[in-house]
Structure formats: C-alpha cells, structure tokens
Amino acid sequence: MIHRECGVLKTSYAADMALYPLPIARWTVAGLAVLFFLVIPLSLHEYYLSIVNLVSIAVIGALGLNILVGYTGQISIGHGAFMSVGAYTAANFAVRLDSPWPVNLLAGGLMAALIGAIVGIPSLRIKGLYLAIATLAGQLIIEWIINHVTFISGGVQASIEVPRPQVFGYVVASQRDMYFLLLAAVGLAVVGTLNLMRSRVGRAFIAIRDHDIAAELIGIDIFRYKLLAFAISSFYAGVTGVLYTYYLGIANYEQFQVTVSIEYLAMIIIGGLGSVLGSIFGAAFVTLLPILIRYAMEAFGGLFFSQQTVLNIIPNLRLILFGALIILFLVVEPEGLNRLWRNIRNYFRVWPFAY
Amino acid sequence: MVDWQFLVLLLTNGVLIGLMYSLIALGFVLVYKATDAINFAQGEFVMIAGFMVAVALGAYGAPLPVAAAAGLAGMIAFGFGLERVVLRPLIGRPVVAVIMATIGLAAVLRGLGPLLWGAETKPLPLPIPDEPIMWGPLFLPPIQLLGGALSVVFLGVFGWFFLKSRQGVAMRAVADSQQVAMAVGINVERYFALAWAMTGVVSALGGVVWGNLLGVDVHLALVGFKVFPVVILGGLDSIPGAIVGGLLVGLVENVAAGYIDPYVGGGTKDFAPYVLMIVALMIRPYGIFGKKIIERV
Numbered sequence: 001m002i003h004r005e006c007g008v009l010k011t012s013y014a015a016d017m018a019l020y021p022l023p024i025a026r027w028t029v030a031g032l033a034v035l036f037f038l039v040i041p042l043s044l045h046e047y048y049l050s051i052v053n054l055v056s057i058a059v060i061g062a063l064g065l066n067i068l069v070g071y072t073g074q075i076s077i078g079h080g081a082f083m084s085v086g087a088y089t090a091a092n093f094a095v096r097l098d099s100p101w102p103v104n105l106l107a108g109g110l111m112a113a114l115i116g117a118i119v120g121i122p123s124l125r126i127k128g129l130y131l132a133i134a135t136l137a138g139q140l141i142i143e144w145i146i147n148h149v150t151f152i153s154g155g156v157q158a159s160i161e162v163p164r165p166q167v168f169g170y171v172v173a174s175q176r177d178m179y180f181l182l183l184a185a186v187g188l189a190v191v192g193t194l195n196l197m198r199s200r201v202g203r204a205f206i207a208i209r210d211h212d213i214a215a216e217l218i219g220i221d222i223f224r225y226k227l228l229a230f231a232i233s234s235f236y237a238g239v240t241g242v243l244y245t246y247y248l249g250i251a252n253y254e255q256f257q258v259t260v261s262i263e264y265l266a267m268i269i270i271g272g273l274g275s276v277l278g279s280i281f282g283a284a285f286v287t288l289l290p291i292l293i294r295y296a297m298e299a300f301g302g303l304f305f306s307q308q309t310v311l312n313i314i315p316n317l318r319l320i321l322f323g324a325l326i327i328l329f330l331v332v333e334p335e336g337l338n339r340l341w342r343n344i345r346n347y348f349r350v351w352p353f354a355y
Numbered sequence: 356m357v358d359w360q361f362l363v364l365l366l367t368n369g370v371l372i373g374l375m376y377s378l379i380a381l382g383f384v385l386v387y388k389a390t391d392a393i394n395f396a397q398g399e400f401v402m403i404a405g406f407m408v409a410v411a412l413g414a415y416g417a418p419l420p421v422a423a424a425a426g427l428a429g430m431i432a433f434g435f436g437l438e439r440v441v442l443r444p445l446i447g448r449p450v451v452a453v454i455m456a457t458i459g460l461a462a463v464l465r466g467l468g469p470l471l472w473g474a475e476t477k478p479l480p481l482p483i484p485d486e487p488i489m490w491g492p493l494f495l496p497p498i499q500l501l502g503g504a505l506s507v508v509f510l511g512v513f514g515w516f517f518l519k520s521r522q523g524v525a526m527r528a529v530a531d532s533q534q535v536a537m538a539v540g541i542n543v544e545r546y547f548a549l550a551w552a553m554t555g556v557v558s559a560l561g562g563v564v565w566g567n568l569l570g571v572d573v574h575l576a577l578v579g580f581k582v583f584p585v586v587i588l589g590g591l592d593s594i595p596g597a598i599v600g601g602l603l604v605g606l607v608e609n610v611a612a613g614y615i616d617p618y619v620g621g622g623t624k625d626f627a628p629y630v631l632m633i634v635a636l637m638i639r640p641y642g643i644f645g646k647k648i649i650e651r652v
Contacts, residue, residue, distance in 0.1 A: 075451050125637065125640065126640050128450040129450055130587075132393075132454055134636050137629040137632055140625065140626065141626060141630065144626040147622070148619050148622060262458055262462070266455075316470040316474075320462070320470065322459075322466075323458075326456070330448075330459070331444045331445065
C-alpha cells in the first residue's frame with residue numbers, strides 16, 4: 001500500500017492480522033479502486049488495456065503459485081499444465097454443453113485443482129529437487145495427453161475456439177469489457193488470498209513451510225494441507241488458464257508449455273516469495289518486460305544495428321534479460337521487488353527525519 | 356508373434372542412445388555429488404559447448420583438435436566463472452533458489468547462444484563415416500558408437516578419480532560434509548569450482564557428440580530434458596547410476612516408441628521416460644545406486 005504508516009499501536013492479535021492495519025488503509029484501497037475502476041479504463045487506449053489485461057491474468061496465476069511455493073514451501077514446475085487443464089476443460093464445456101462462462105470458469109478451476117492435487121501426491125513423500133522434477137514430469141505428461149487425446153484437444157492443431165463470454169446478456173467483446181471482467185477476478189483472487197492466509201488453513205501452510213516436522217508435531221495434518229495447497233494453487237492456475245482462453249478466444253496447448261511454468265516461477269521470485277503484493281509486482285514486471293524490451297529496441301536498436309538484426313535479437317535479448325533478472329534477484333535481493341518496496345516505505349516512514 | 360529383428364534393432368539403438376544420455380547425465384551427477392547443487396541447465400551447457408565447437412570448425416575453419424580444445428577450454432572457463440558468480444552466493448540457500456538460478460541460467464544461455472553465433476542450425480562434422488555399420492542383425496551408427504564409448508571411458512575415468520585420486524577423495528569429503536572438510540584443511544570453494552569445471556568438460560564432449568548427431572542450434576538444449584529421468588532412475592549422486600539410468604531410459608523410450616507410437620501418433624519417446632521416472636520416484640526416490648539419505652516427509 002502507498003500511504004505512510006504512523007501511529008501503529010496494536011494491542012491484540014486480531015488487530016495485527018486485520019486486513020486494514022490502519023484506518024488510512026481504507027482510504028488507500030478506496031483510492032486504488034477509483035484508479036482501477038474509473039481512471040485506467042476511461043483513460044487508456046484499447047491496446048494498452050489489452051496489456052493491462054495480460055497483467056491481470058498473470059496476477060491471478062502468480063498469486064496461486066505463490067500460495068504453493070511462497071507460503072507452503074513446495075515447488076511446482078507444472079503450473080503451465082494446470083492452466084491448460086483449466087483452459088481445455090472450460091473450452092470443452094463451452095463447446096459441448098454450451099454452458100455459460102461462470103460455469104466454465106468454475107469447472108476449469110475445479111478440474112485443474114483435481115489434477116493439481118493428483119500431481120501433488122508425490123509431495124507427500126518427497127520434497128525439494130525431487131518434487132520439482134516430479135511436477136516437471138507432470139507438466140510434460142499432461143501436455144502430451146492433451147496433445148494426443150482428441151476428445152480433449154478437439155483434433156486439428158489441438159485448439160478449440162470459445163465463444164465470447166456474456167454477462168447478463170451483454171457480450172464481453174472489447175478489451176475494455178474484458179478489463180472489468182478480469183479486474184473483478186483479480187479483486188476476488190487478491191482478497192481471497194489475503195483472507196486465506198489469515199485463516200487457520202493459511203497458518204497451517206506457513207507452518208509447513210517453516211518446518212514441516214514441527215508443524216506435524218503441533219497437530220497439522222501435513223498430507224491434507226499439502227494436497228490442499230496444491231489444489232488451491234492449481235485452482236488459481238486453472239482459472240488463469242480459463243481467463244487466458246477467453247482473452248485469446250481460443251484454447252491452445254502451446255500457450256501453456258514448460259516455459260510458462262518457468263515464467264510464473266520467475267514472477268514470484270522477482271516479485272517476492274510469500275507476499276501478495278509481491279505476486280502483483282512480479283506478474284506486472286515479467287509480463288511488461290518483453291513489451292518494454294521491444295519498445296526500447298525499436299526506439300534505440302536502430303542506432304546500433306540494422307532493422308533486420310533488431311528484429312532477430314529481440315527474442316534472444318528477452319530470454320537473456322529474463323534469465324539474468326532471475327539470477328540477479330536470487331543473488332542480490334532474494335525477497336524480491338516486495339522487499340525493495342518495503343525498504344522504500346520504511347525510508348519514508350520517518351522522512352524527513354533521519355533516525 | 357514377436358518380430359525379433361525389430362526388437363533387436365530397438366534394443367541396440369536404445370543402448371547406444373542411452374549411453375549418449377549417460378554422457379550428459381554424468382555432468383549433472385558430478386555437480387550434484389560434489390556441491391549438492393542441481394543443474395537445470397545441463398542441456399544448455401551441452402548446447403553452448405556444441406556452439407563453441409561448431410563455430411570454431413565452421414566460421415574460423417579451425418582443425419577439429421583445435422576446435423575441440425577450444426570448446427573444452429571455453430567450457431572449463433565457463434564452469435569456473437559460473438561457480439564464482441552465480442553458485443557461490445547461493446551456498447546454504449534453499450534448494451528452490453539453486454533450482455531457479457540454474458533455470459534462469461538456462462534462459463540466459465538459450466538467448467546468448469543464437470545471439471552470439473546465429474540462430475541457424477550449424478553442422479558439426481566429425482571425421483567418422485556416416486553410413487551405419489551392419490553387423491549381423493545389428494545396425495550401428497558410428498557416431499552413436501563413439502558417444503557410447505566416450506560414456507564408458509568417462510565412467511572409468513571418473514570412477515578412478517573419485518576412488519583413488521587425492522582430489523577425488525577430497526571432493527567426496529566435501530560432498531559428505533562441507534564443514535568437516537573445511538576443518539581438515541580442504542579448500543571447499545576450490546573443489547566446488549573444480550566440480551563445475553569437470554561438468555564443463557563432460558558437457559563439451561556431449562556437445563560434440565550430440566551436435567554431430569542433431570546439428571547445433573537452440574533445440575540441442577532439449578536433450579537436457581532427458582537428464583532428469585536418467586539421474587532419478589540411476590541415483591542422483593552415482594556415476595554408475597548415470598550409466599545404468601541412461602541405458603534404462605534409452606531402452607524404455609526406444610521400445611515404447613517402437614511399439615506404442617504407431618497407435619498414438621508419435622511423441623512416446625518424450626513421454627515414456629517420465630512415466631518410468633514418476634514410478635521410480637514413488638517407489639525408490641534415491642534411485643538404483645543413490646545414497647539412501649533422501650529426506651522423507
């Protein structure tokens with residue numbers, strides 16, 4: 001949040017866990033709401049809104065992955081596949097049953113949650129590297145199944161077109177309409193995650209992350225909560241997949257390959273593990289990075305290279321910067337953008353006094 | 356009715372390809388054994404090495420021994436540098452951090468290779484015949500024989516190194532316990548660097564062999580995906596395990612591809628080893644030869 005904190009004097013745990021730690025936080029949230037519901041959709045061009053929409057979709061996925069990796073301390077390199085599960089479930093519902101989009105969204109999310117929990121079963125026996133490889137296997141196997149079972153993938157090129165979503169008979173066609181839909185979804189996801197982490201379940205997740213044996217000793221059913229973490233996280237991933245499918249108008253497995261799983265991991269690492277705000281920062285950063293690189297190269301690349309070379313090196317440059325940033329954050333600032341933001345806030349807490 | 360000739364063909368091909376997988380997996384195992392670091396960029400190592408040798412051969416017209424030496428030197432330097440800049444600051448951090456760092460490294464290398472040396476597929480010619488050797492019912496491509504032979508040689512060399520040589524024993528001590536190794540006067544950091552350099556050497560050879568087989572471009576890095584089933588099956592920290600795991604993966608994927616592919620329309624090769632691996636993870640996560648010190652939850 002962006003207000004300055006002062007007068008923080010909490011006398012109860014309830015106050016410490018409150019969604020609004022200070023009265024002024026309500027004003028900040030109200031201000032953000034005005035910004036996101038009025039200023040951005042009314043002032044930005046369709047094209048820029050389409051980019052904001054991409055960020056919104058990524059935010060939901062990053063929040064989900066952060067629940068698993070950041071809060072529960074597990075790891076998944078299979079989130080791209082969970083998204084594709086959601087996407088294809090929704091697309092099949094939409095095409096075969098002609099069901100409305102909220103049903104598809106829910107079905108996609110639940111199906112992804114189920115598959116995610118199944119892929120998460122090895123987490124009961126193994127962790128760390130082994131779990132990473134097991135989920136990677138899950139990713140490759142799911143990808144292969146979707147690609148090869150025509151009942152799921154709809155045959156040719158494994159892609160299914162979905163109809164535009166409708167809200168009370170109003171067809172969501174433009175990016176501006178989509179923006180509001182996604183904004184509502186992001187709002188729900190953010191509030192849902194914040195509240196989840198304040199609840200019994202969230203505290204159990206954090207206990208498992210901090211020390212699994214200690215968590216078991218104080219009576220947390222590790223099996224149940226780990227699977228629950230996988231299921232919730234995959235539910236978010238499934239919803240991300242469905243929303244992305246509606247955004248593109250088509251479900252295609254190529255949008256959900258291993259690189260996507262890695263991108264989402266990069267988001268939460270760059271943004272900050274175990275932080276809602278960090279997930280948002282990371283999602284925005286990783287989504288905007290390639291777009292910014294393209295702009296920068298188109299603007300300045302011509303000074304050094306020919307036009308054709310510029311076009312050729314953009315994708316390579318993107319990969320290099322992407323990887324280098326992951327490494328940089330891991331080595332220099334493991335807590336990510338969220339930590340940088342906290343540092344800035346802490347600096348301004350007593351500003352202009354220097355103590 | 357079993358078509359024996361077909362099966363024999365699949366099996367020999369599986370053995371040879373499997374040994375070539377072992378060569379790459381060996382690099383992974385060396386680093387894990389000595390430093391407990393997990394290298395998700397093993398395929399990219401091989402790709403970069405292939406690029407170095409292919410460019411030295413093609414663009415600069417160097418003779419093969421010079422090009423191979425350049426590739427080796429380049430990869431050793433790369434291994435040292437990498438350890439110093441990326442891996443050393445991550446010592447003692449959670450395993451996820453190391454995994455993500457090497458994933459990031461993989462992205463960097465995949466961008467850097469084509470950026471420096473061009474995206475088109477480069478040939479990596481070796482002075483060996485192209486025609487497969489027909490030997491009874493067997494069908495042996497020379498490059499795969501070479502790759503298999505290299506794997507076996509390296510198995511011997513590294514086996515000797517870890518069992519007998521002073522450095523190898525020191526490296527095992529480091530792997531066992533870094534603190535105790537430091538206490539008896541072993542320079543732990545130097546052995547970490549050495550392990551990465553050794554991985555560089557193995558990757559350079561892997562790059563030459565695989566580059567010859569597939570041609571050198573970004574897709575060469577995809578062989579890295581085969582490393583995980585190999586090392587999980589064989590045991591993450593076992594050099595014989597890398598060989599056995601490689602053989603298993605090679606056999607399984609060839610037999611599966613030979614018998615299942617006609618029914619499902621291809622792709623079984625990339626899929627079967629991972630199914631095998633999942634089963635292995637559930638039953639025996641430390642692998643066939645690995646140390647049984649996996650942390651259970």
